Amino acid sequence: MSGIGEILKTVGEFGPFQKWLVLLTLLPCLSVSFHQFCQLFMVPNVPHHCNTSWIRAIGPNLTEEEQLNLTLPRDANGAYEQCSMYSPVDWDLDSIMAYGLNATEKCSSGWVYPSAQPPSLLTEFDLVCDKKDLNDISQSIYMMGLFLGSIIFGPLSDRIGRRPVILFSIFLQGLFGVGIAFVPHFYVYMAFRCVVGASVSGITMTILALATEWIGVSSRPKAVLVSHCCFAIGQMILAGLSYGIRNWRLLEIAGSAPIFAFFFCIQVLPESARWLVTRGRIEEAKKLLKKAASINKRTIPAGLLEQLKPETQTKSGSILDLFRKKHLLKVTLIMSCAWFVNSLVYYGLSLNVTNFGLDIYLTQLAFGAVEIPARLGCIFLLQWFGRKKTQAVLLVLSGLVCLIIIGIPEDQPVATTVLATIGKFTASASFSTSYVYTAELFPTVARQTGVGLCSMSSRVAGILAPLIRLLGQYHPAIPMAIYGSAPVLGGLLCILLTETRGMELVDDTGDSHPKAEVHKNANSSSENGHMKGKDGGQDNEYTKTTYF
Template identity: 40%
Template sequence: MADFEKILQAAGDFGLFQKLLLFALSFPNLLIPFHVTSLIFHQASMSSSFHHCNTNWILTVGPNLTKKEQLSLTVPQLLDGSFSMCEMFAPVNWSLENIRQFGLNETTSCMHGYIHDTSYYEFDLVCDQAFLVGVAQTTFLTGILVGSLLFGPFSESYICLLLLSPYYIYFRIVFMIIAMYVTGLSPNVYVYMASQFIIGVSFGGFRINSVILATEWIGMTKRAYAVCLGQVTAALGQCVLIGVVYFIRDWRTAQFIMGAPSFFTVIYIWFLPESARWLLEQGRTEESKKAVLKAAAFNKRTVPDALLVKLSKEKVIETGGIKSLLSSSVLRKYFLTLIYAWAALNLAYTSLSLNVGKFGMGIFTTQLIFGLTEIPAHILCVWLSELAGRKPSLMSTLLLGGTTCLVSVFIPHAPAVVALVTTGRFFMNWAGSICYVYTQELFPTSVRQTATGLAYIVAKMGGMLSPLLNLLGVFHEIIPTVVLSIFSISAGALAFLLPETKRTELPDSMEEAERKRYKHSATILNCGPMEQLFG
């Protein structure tokens, strides 16, 4: 398909058609943070000022006790003077005077439940049940992994049929909306986790396919927009999430309100187009031609008949899949390097995101800072990836992000830790966008779906490990940060093995991906002998 880029330029490679398509594909990313509302706020770190054992038994003999007096008499104090969150003194049949005089000494676990803010901690995921927080987070991420597997590599041969069929999108979004509302109605943590799994499965794969579809419709000079705009809307969604949850303190009510915008997606999803490039590769030339002419009409452009004739003469290139991807030594090297980077940055990003309540500042403040700093990260990604190139951008963001997080473990002050961790997360966001762009530009059309799907799955597996990584904090609080920093720094170093793909045509065959990219990388970077070593 050597002439497809020329045809796309003639039809308009970033006109009204592409902009409307980008908006339609990016809007669902605005809703992503809404689905993890309860996952974030249920796990926030709690203090004894609003979380402790239920010791109201003493109010039967001392109904006029103040809260502080009640805790002093019924809850053990720790070395730092705070009250224990998971222990209490065993109840006794004494008068208040005897309790004051002799004191209580026999401790036990919370016999009558807990006292805490039920707006966010309704399932009592504390003390001996605290591990269920990590289980719930892993369940949601597992759902995304399963969805990515089903709607990624497994749908290679039917990418547009599965992705853009109105019936398919309709039912997937309906299931996601239903599961989101079931989350808000969950009577216990087990129903809650089941609904989170369904949300993950329903949403899994949409991000993969939306990026591929947008990339294949946009010209080489604006290709980074296909990834970064979706990331920006996700960051905006996080800021909106904080505002809603801050003013609506009941998490169930917030869940219902934030699920409403998903209905809008069901309406317009019917009108999304298929990828003309993919249709052409499948030999569906007439459908591809109609799609190109429709795009040209939106952009008020005219495609010359000579180019359309060439389009009609194009033949099916080749079939792809996992076997084709891994059989090429060049593509295999690129793929393994990219998935390691993607897994490392997602491990770091998800671990930091799920730990927002443990950095010494309020969860709302920290989460808002996270959201606001993501917006410039993705905007800068568009500009600097075109200015400096994909390879330097990926290497620098991973190295700087990992180093910043590593430095944070040596800083004792909470505001400084939040600043460093936010900066590290900023770079991880940036690196994630570059990985998306890189994956589209490195691999040919025949295996682009497979490569992106598998990379996304490995990335989510990295994210799934983050709750387990955070559990290592029970041995020492710095262990999770040190581990994720080491992975990020090593991924940044390995990114040196990748070629540069800035402003190159998308490869449509294995040969183009292996040789053209290789040659272009050597030309831009002037590698010389290094070309023979790493090419």
């Protein structure tokens, strides 16, 4: 080993320095929740009808009710049609009232909304009738931004460092997030949202890498758990913020502008010492390590620092290894499927919050609150039942809940919302399980590649989830049937995987499977963060989310 791992243990695995670092990441994590779900509150369901002010030219004294009776057809329930009107004619008012109008056409002069309705995306850009699908399409465009961000910012952080990518991503998010509040057209709005989505990926991925590289292996699950819980808290804050601010432009500013406060932390946000060592910037790494030790009230032996040298790079497994070798191919395909269906049901439920029948603000609050016990409970489930059973059962349960929702009558919104909340609970816990299980199934030399592939499949599901909602125009049950059946299938496939609880991580891409490890030794290994090679030689350090 190059010495950086030994020095980090001397510095302290989770001292005040690391705790401050985790604290610095909370604000960006809160902003992620806002951008993921804010559009749900910007496109409320409001009554609307075609603008038929043309008849005012020949009947200026008509009341509003008389105008609507003369110019708008009614549906089967007796309500005014929202997307069609009687075709304008050049008759006089007496003739229109005597004979009535018969020919209909689509709205040609815009729509009329309740005058007391606060400005929303729906009312400003007329996201109704033929343009109503743009709402779900724009959500997919945002998810596409997440996908592009994972492709762009991951390699970029390896090239130029964690700190610059975090700061650049935060700048992009703040700039384009606030900029969304001033867009003149909906297509510009979608473009800006795509950039914000890319910045969200840059923030989440790089902050996780920075924390992982500073925090000791035995304490890394704490950092991941804090970020996951913070995401859930952000959803709860969004419910309150959107309830108090109904103007969508002001809401966008209120949710995006606070991210600029992070720039006050520029001077204290550290670069990854481990990354600096891999790039040969030893002196910079030494300064940071001394600073961290000072904050943690530790002392690094001078001789230990002098031994610091660039890490020897182990030959990484290629992406082809994941498909060439039979056992890795099975893991890759099944876990990619698990991530895909998990993301599908998670976003399928989250983005459908407006259709469950209860108040959207209370439902969003419940959806955020339920994620906290789901993330916390996941830890104990993994300890008691193992990875495979937990992953399979949670996926199947989340799917079954969606399938049950299909059979709930529309006049039972409470039952539907309760079931949806249970589904969100199981989907959230399943997501946390996936992070742990995937990292343990892939060998060390191909772990980042494998997790990256699974994450990309999750992003693809995020893109498809809003589009699947469009199938509801053919039958209301189709979207929920897809959201439900997919995770059931994914959960059953997980039964074919190997259990990894209490198993030693595999380092190479050989045909060997994880071997059983004595828990006492495992816990000891968790404390020092290393496994001794078979020949007793160089230690192989690995990310230890295995033992909680």
